[in-house]
Amino acid sequence: MTQTSPRRRIRWSTVSDHTILTLGAILMMAPPLLAFISASHDAVTIHREGIQLGFGDQLGTNFRKAMFEKGGFTQTVDGTLMLINSLILGIGFAVGKIIISMMAAYAIVYFRLRFATLAFWMIFTTLLLPLEVRILPSYEAIQRLGLTNTYTGLIVPLIASATGTFFFRQFFMSVPEELAEAARIDGAGPVKFFIDILVPLSRTMIAAIFIIMFVFGWNQYLWPTLITTDESFFTLVRGIKQIVLSYTDAQIPEHGQALALAIIAMLPPVLIVVFFQNWFVKGLTESDK
Amino acid sequence: MAQVTLEQLRKVYPNGNEAVQTCSFQIPDGEFVVLVGPSGCGKSTLLRMIAGLEEISDGSLYIGDAVVNDVDPADRNIAMVFQNYALYPHMTVERNMGYGLRNRGIPKADIDAKVREAASMLNLTEYLDRRPSQLSGGQRQRVAMGRAIVRQPELFLFDEPLSNLDAKLRNQMRIEIKALQRRLGTTAVYVTHDQVEAMTMADRIIVLNEGRIEQIGTPSDVYNHPESTFVASFIGAPPMNLMPATVGADQAITLSDGTVLAGRAPEGAPGSVLVGVRPEDVLIGAGDIPFTIDIIEELGALRLLHGQLGGAPFSVSIGKDEQAQAGPSTIGLKPDALHIFDPQTQRRV
Secondary structure, eight states, X not given: OTTHHHHHHHHHHHHHHHHHHHHHHHHHHHHHHHHHHHTTSOHHHHHHHOSOSSOOSOHHHHHHHHHHSOBTTTTOBOHHHHHHHHHHHHHHHHHHHHHHHHHHHHHHHXXXXXXXXXXXXXXXXXGGSOTTTTHHHHHHHHHHTTOTTSHHHHHGGGOOOHHHHHHHHHHHHHSOHHHHHHHHHTTOOHHHIIIIIIHHHTHHHHHHHHHHHHHHHHTOOHHHHHHOOSGGGOOHHHHXXXXXXXXXXXXXXXXXXXXXXXXXXXXXXXXXXXXXXXXXXXXXXXXXX | OOOEEEEEEEEEOTTSOEXXXXXXXXXXXXXXXXXXXXXXXXXXXXXXXXXXXXXXXXXXXEETTEEOTTSOGGGTTEEEEOTTOOOOTTSOHHHHHHHHHHHTTOOHHHHXXXXXXXXXXXXXXGGTTSOGGGSOHHHHHHHHHHHHHHTOOSEEEEESTTTTSOHHHHHHHHHHHHHHHHHHTOEEEEEESOHHHHHHHOSEEEEEETTEEEEEEOHHHHHHSOSBHHHHHHSSSSOOEEEEEEEOTTSEEEETTSOXXXXXXXXXXXXXXXXXXXXXXXXXXXXXXXXXXXXXXXXXXXXXXXXXXXXXXXXXXXXXXXXXXXXXEEEEEOXXXXXXXXXXXXXXX
């Protein structure tokens, strides 16, 4: 009897934990699931009856059309192109941010610069100036440089990252100073030390920042909308609305295809998180420094 | 191989703190020199100046015949072993040891051969594919040593390399390092705060205090003829007993409680002096100096007796076969046991 009462208490807390987790999971999963189910119906059904709860017979058709049927005003873009554009933006954005912020943090932490602290805090305060605040001057600059409707114009203005710089700075400051000194004596110059020692040491940090930044870049909506007018540069996130859900020729918008595309648009960030999660855990458990 | 010469070397930090006061000395080729002193005495700064990791404020540093003040650490042909080993965590033992060679563009086959040779010298052959995190403290220490010796430098620099090891391993590594240095014949500068390491490893000891060199000498010099009260109390365990005393007309030495010590102060000694006696230079139960034993510390091989003499704490070290009980007793001094210091300058008279 003395043993059952604490055991029962533990069981109750387990039950309540699981209830909360299950409810949370259902809450999180329901919208994508409903979108997936509804994507199996034709546009007319969805337009007339709204979100569907049972599977229809249009799933394959909708996915195929969404990915491979040319659409939009110019009839030149399909889902595949938009997916590629999104990947370019997401990866370019994440990789660019990692490179720039690592180099900035390297300069701030390892070199005796004048006003290094001031420089760092200036970078840090740009957190107060997100894209939305500086969107007009940014647009003006890109437009004058003739970079509208280019991948460069899409990616480069967004890759300076105060968050990334901050994370890498904190990480570099935790790396023992002797490591840099040992490398110096071993004949590794600043570039070699960075590439041979610091980058491999930071790989878990890089993975973490890659996850955050890829998802952030993937979900960019405002900036791509502004900077690209050419439909062949459209990304998935905006393409759903502008390519598939457009009311052209008095037709009903392709709701089924839009939902299919939404599912596809959700996949890469999920896969990235799932894939890098292993790295994440490995890096956290393996004390390497 | 090379000799190292420091000429009027000095280090002042931008905030005005003089970490190393002007000092000059020479380390002959192949010598093992230990810089010893309490923390903050400037010994590490001095070592780092030799390594090139710290800028030299004044003076010249020669390695061999060349002034190396402005030479990059990589080009000084030195190798350094750090207190925390500073191994590259993501590289295997093999790559850790070969990294310096790879950066110097040495052919891969040569690197392999040198790394294997060093590894076998240090009993690391079976660990070549491991990461530092998979090694014990002593093995990491060996890898750090290996990284230093594969390059066949002219000069080894050790910055408290044993202080992260447990006592047993420290004794073992102490001998290994010394033997290795003997075998390779490479000049070595070794920094430590542990006087036992200094005494056991050094060909010559440099005792530092507050950025100043107190004494340079062989271990027996430093032990037998400490030049200052600082050296007297820093070298030797337990430290030397120091008591205020007065020097009489016939150079006789009288403690403040009136005890007259056998032995004469040298000519030119001031009227009041500090008398130093090593605990191991005292004979218990012999002689005629009254001494009350308060506490006995049993160390196995020896016993430490603590009491008071001449108004100052006084300890006596006796062998395990000698007898002693707490309470009144008498002591005598071995011949030449007295060290006389000037209380003003703290220097030996």
